[in-house]
Amino acid sequence: MSDRVTAVRGDLVFCTDDPRASGFVHVEDGIVVSRGGDIVANGSAQRIVPTLPAGTEVAHYPGCLIAPGFVDAHVHYAQTEMIGTPGGRLLDWLAKGPYEAEQKFADRTHADTIARAFFDELLRNGTTSALVFCATYPQSVDALFEEAARRNMRVIAGKTLMDRNAPAALLDTPQSGYDDSKALIARWHGKGRAHYAITPRFAPTSSDAQLAAAGALRKEHPDAWVHSHVSENAREVAWVHELFPDRADYLDVYGHHGLLGARTVLAHGVHLVRRDFARCAETGTALAHCPTSNLFLGSGLLDLAGALDAGVRVGLGSDVGAGTSFSLLRTLDEACKVAQLRGAPLDPLTGFWLATLGGARALGLEERIGSLAPGHEADLVVLDPRATPLLALRTARADSIEDVLFALMTLGDDRAVRATYVAGALAHERRP
Amino acid sequence: MSDRVTAVRGDLVFCTDDPRASGFVHVEDGIVVSRGGDIVANGSAQRIVPTLPAGTEVAHYPGCLIAPGFVDAHVHYAQTEMIGTPGGRLLDWLAKGPYEAEQKFADRTHADTIARAFFDELLRNGTTSALVFCATYPQSVDALFEEAARRNMRVIAGKTLMDRNAPAALLDTPQSGYDDSKALIARWHGKGRAHYAITPRFAPTSSDAQLAAAGALRKEHPDAWVHSHVSENAREVAWVHELFPDRADYLDVYGHHGLLGARTVLAHGVHLVRRDFARCAETGTALAHCPTSNLFLGSGLLDLAGALDAGVRVGLGSDVGAGTSFSLLRTLDEACKVAQLRGAPLDPLTGFWLATLGGARALGLEERIGSLAPGHEADLVVLDPRATPLLALRTARADSIEDVLFALMTLGDDRAVRATYVAGALAHERRP
Numbered sequence: 001m002s003d004r005v006t007a008v009r010g011d012l013v014f015c016t017d018d019p020r021a022s023g024f025v026h027v028e029d030g031i032v033v034s035r036g037g038d039i040v041a042n043g044s045a046q047r048i049v050p051t052l053p054a055g056t057e058v059a060h061y062p063g064c065l066i067a068p069g070f071v072d073a074h075v076h077y078a079q080t081e082m083i084g085t086p087g088g089r090l091l092d093w094l095a096k097g098p099y100e101a102e103q104k105f106a107d108r109t110h111a112d113t114i115a116r117a118f119f120d121e122l123l124r125n126g127t128t129s130a131l132v133f134c135a136t137y138p139q140s141v142d143a144l145f146e147e148a149a150r151r152n153m154r155v156i157a158g159k160t161l162m163d164r165n166a167p168a169a170l171l172d173t174p175q176s177g178y179d180d181s182k183a184l185i186a187r188w189h190g191k192g193r194a195h196y197a198i199t200p201r202f203a204p205t206s207s208d209a210q211l212a213a214a215g216a217l218r219k220e221h222p223d224a225w226v227h228s229h230v231s232e233n234a235r236e237v238a239w240v241h242e243l244f245p246d247r248a249d250y251l252d253v254y255g256h257h258g259l260l261g262a263r264t265v266l267a268h269g270v271h272l273v274r275r276d277f278a279r280c281a282e283t284g285t286a287l288a289h290c291p292t293s294n295l296f297l298g299s300g301l302l303d304l305a306g307a308l309d310a311g312v313r314v315g316l317g318s319d320v321g322a323g324t325s326f327s328l329l330r331t332l333d334e335a336c337k338v339a340q341l342r343g344a345p346l347d348p349l350t351g352f353w354l355a356t357l358g359g360a361r362a363l364g365l366e367e368r369i370g371s372l373a374p375g376h377e378a379d380l381v382v383l384d385p386r387a388t389p390l391l392a393l394r395t396a397r398a399d400s401i402e403d404v405l406f407a408l409m410t411l412g413d414d415r416a417v418r419a420t421y422v423a424g425a426l427a428h429e430r431r432p
Numbered sequence: 433m434s435d436r437v438t439a440v441r442g443d444l445v446f447c448t449d450d451p452r453a454s455g456f457v458h459v460e461d462g463i464v465v466s467r468g469g470d471i472v473a474n475g476s477a478q479r480i481v482p483t484l485p486a487g488t489e490v491a492h493y494p495g496c497l498i499a500p501g502f503v504d505a506h507v508h509y510a511q512t513e514m515i516g517t518p519g520g521r522l523l524d525w526l527a528k529g530p531y532e533a534e535q536k537f538a539d540r541t542h543a544d545t546i547a548r549a550f551f552d553e554l555l556r557n558g559t560t561s562a563l564v565f566c567a568t569y570p571q572s573v574d575a576l577f578e579e580a581a582r583r584n585m586r587v588i589a590g591k592t593l594m595d596r597n598a599p600a601a602l603l604d605t606p607q608s609g610y611d612d613s614k615a616l617i618a619r620w621h622g623k624g625r626a627h628y629a630i631t632p633r634f635a636p637t638s639s640d641a642q643l644a645a646a647g648a649l650r651k652e653h654p655d656a657w658v659h660s661h662v663s664e665n666a667r668e669v670a671w672v673h674e675l676f677p678d679r680a681d682y683l684d685v686y687g688h689h690g691l692l693g694a695r696t697v698l699a700h701g702v703h704l705v706r707r708d709f710a711r712c713a714e715t716g717t718a719l720a721h722c723p724t725s726n727l728f729l730g731s732g733l734l735d736l737a738g739a740l741d742a743g744v745r746v747g748l749g750s751d752v753g754a755g756t757s758f759s760l761l762r763t764l765d766e767a768c769k770v771a772q773l774r775g776a777p778l779d780p781l782t783g784f785w786l787a788t789l790g791g792a793r794a795l796g797l798e799e800r801i802g803s804l805a806p807g808h809e810a811d812l813v814v815l816d817p818r819a820t821p822l823l824a825l826r827t828a829r830a831d832s833i834e835d836v837l838f839a840l841m842t843l844g845d846d847r848a849v850r851a852t853y854v855a856g857a858l859a860h861e862r863r864p
Contacts, residue, residue, distance in 0.1 A: 080825065081825050081826060081828075082829070083826055083842070083843065084838065084842030084843050086768075086780075086838055088777065117821070124821075295766075295772065296768075296769055298769070298772030298773045298775060298777075324843070334727075336728075337727035337728055337730070339730075340728065342730075343730060345520065345730075389552065389556075390515065390553060390758070393513050393549055394516055397513060406516065406518055407516050410515070410516030410756050411516050414820075
């Protein structure tokens with residue numbers, strides 16, 4: 001990374017804290033200046049432009065919003081090409097779709113192809129960081145991290161651990177899962193912008209022995225992440241109770257093996273209740289809210305307000321392939337709808353926070369990504385409130401930045417992403 | 433309308449009957465031939481092309497699907513520019529959004545501007561017919577029908593009847609509402625492709641006297657439509673019970689005044705139960721299912737399977753402005769999600785039927801629109817299963833036409849609409 005200075009100009013929108021604690025910032029005609037990939041200044045363009053070193057390139061997007069790149073807190077890259085594959089509810093769908101698609105990732109060439117398509121989609125949608133499930137095969141993890149490195153993206157990922165209740169071709173063993181994860185941690189964790197996540201798929205597909213091995217790994221690598229699923233579907237929850245009769249509840253299966261904590265992110269939590277949220281908050285365990293997926297599989301409606309009020313860190317997950325879009329704008333549209341059905345509307349600033357600094361905080365990366373504050377990495381998305389004729393018509397009558405953001409969440413998609421910057425460098429630009 | 437012959441070539445998909453009764457047709461490399469705006473033949477291109485009159489223009493869309501234009505069974509054109517405006521649930525939202533937006537339609541120039549934008553959106557999304565709420569002002573109806581006539585589109589619309597419980601500027605009276613509707617019927621009903629709908633907004637905003645006047649109008653014009661809302665939101669339902677203590681239930685308010693029947697279309701029906709569906713089926717009353725709206729306002733989840741099983745005719749409504757998209761593909765995505773949440777998945781052929789011939793049948797227009805069968809009007813949509821990189825990746829692995837349709841419903845939007853034809857003439861073409 002050179003120490004080249006770059007600057008992106010437009011209307012800045014970002015959080016410095018939870019917007020419910022006044023942490024939202026809006027600067028009309030602002031500018032974000034980065035050096036060597038890190039943000040060194042932000043504020044009024046009028047004030048800052050004259051101070052820039054001679055010859056600084058300024059990318060100017062009049063009428064557009066400059067925001068932190070979106071953070072996808074839960075996504076399966078090995079399910080990219082099977083997005084939108086029907087198959088009933090969770091347990092039936094897994095068998096029909098993902099378990100077939102993921103077997104192809106034993107082939108490194110296929111994994112490379114899909115990794116490229118995956119990152120193309122992320123960037124097209126303004127997502128600059130993600131917490132990613134790979135397949136069980138270590139080579140599927142190498143493919144993902146190599147492509148992420150080529151694009152210089154901050155990504156957390158890991159090999160799926162799964163030693164039962166799935167097709168034999170996808171299974172590892174407690175020992176091989178441990179060994180492969182350990183080798184991948186050595187190879188990738190902390191290299192450039194890569195982080196490793198110990199990744200048991202979910203309780204039903206890991207034996208107690210495998211969960212214990214995952215717990216041991218976490219102890220040996222306390223700075224690695226843990227990434228799994230919890231309490232997505234009612235039949236799944238009942239199955240977990242059958243499989244783990246000695247545990248108090250679903251969360252306790254992970255807790256028993258030392259898998260809850262400040263770097264643990266669990267997707268869904270649709271059927272968690274107040275007591276569970278309290279345990280997440282106490283242990284620092286974060287949740288990834290995946291509304292398009294929860295609707296697509298008919299899993300149910302997360303009590304997002306309950307989780308946030310309990311102090312749980314929550315990010316937003318596309319959860320492709322059960323999720324139906326890579327766009328966190330589309331994901332926010334459905335997060336708002338789920339919240340409406342639950343009778344606790346999601347306001348646009350909290351939604352924006354979940355997709356940026358809130359998501360970064362859920363991943364424990366809020367010091368590095370998710371904001372335009374100096375010291376953060378210059379991962380940016382440029383949003384165009386007039387990207388389509390309908391958006392233009394609608395935002396022409398918007399009377400506040402909150403309303404513009406709400407319109408983008410309701411009507412926007414990848415077309416609203418005019419450009420995406422990774423560590424200060426242009427990584428995607430929408431063809432007009 | 434000239435008797436010019438035009439032909440559109442691609443993979444044909446259409447219904448001749450409910451697909452659950454084997455009414456779905458798929459012709460690979462097919463062609464639809466129209467003369468003077470009506471379909472005169474469809475079938476294999478190889479067979480039909482040699483029989484075409486010399487000099488017939490053939491629009492060829494290799495790899496695309498040629499389908500009947502979509503039928504939007506419920507939409508408010510006067511809410512176009514306020515799509516995606518938050519405001520809580522139904523009754524609060526009405527006061528904050530629509531009632532303000534609709535007052536601008538007293539101004540004919542504004543109505544003309546929005547009517548143009550509205551039809552642009554319909555055609556961009558492949559929708560060629562719609563059942564439309566206008567504002568209370570007769571000039572808002574003229575603006576809509578004049579623009580529809582310019583585009584030669586088959587449209588049913590009417591002036592909103594509303595004489596209480598809304599801002600004074602929007603109210604009519606039983607007499608003025610009757611007189612204005614009567615004059616509009618004389619001016620528009622049956623002119624070209626226009627049909628008139630007697631349009632009480634919903635029970636809470638019409639007095640018994642106004643509903644009686646609407647019933648009288650229907651008796652005087654038995655070939656006119658009736659268009660209203662029913663049972664969308666729990667608080668609304670409770671309010672109707674308070675306002676009409678002598679009626680058995682919400683449907684009965686309309687039934688009492690002779691407003692149920694074969695040309696009546698009621699939007700939503702979210703809280704209707706088996707007994708209500710039976711009454712709809714008996715009277716021939718149709719429902720418009722509006723899932724994006726029902727989610728956006730948190731209204732609830734229609735029992736679509738229950739309605740269909742009871743023999744109710746059901747169409748699909750975008751319900752813009754509470755609905756969040758003009759696209760019936762996006763609407764089908766959320767119809768599938770609502771169905772999943774209810775535990776009764778919507779299969780792609782039934783979804784496709786709802787958006788085409790099923791919708792036409794709900795509007796009582798199944799002899800004219802919604803199919804590619806000869807005798808129907810040549811309103812067509814050309815769908816591109818490779819419209820976006822993600823759609824192309826996903827549909828490359830589709831193993832059936834059902835799967836291609838499902839992928840289009842899940843991932844498609846206006847970009848999947850390559851072209852739209854109205855009565856045989858090109859009316860929209862996507863800029864690549």
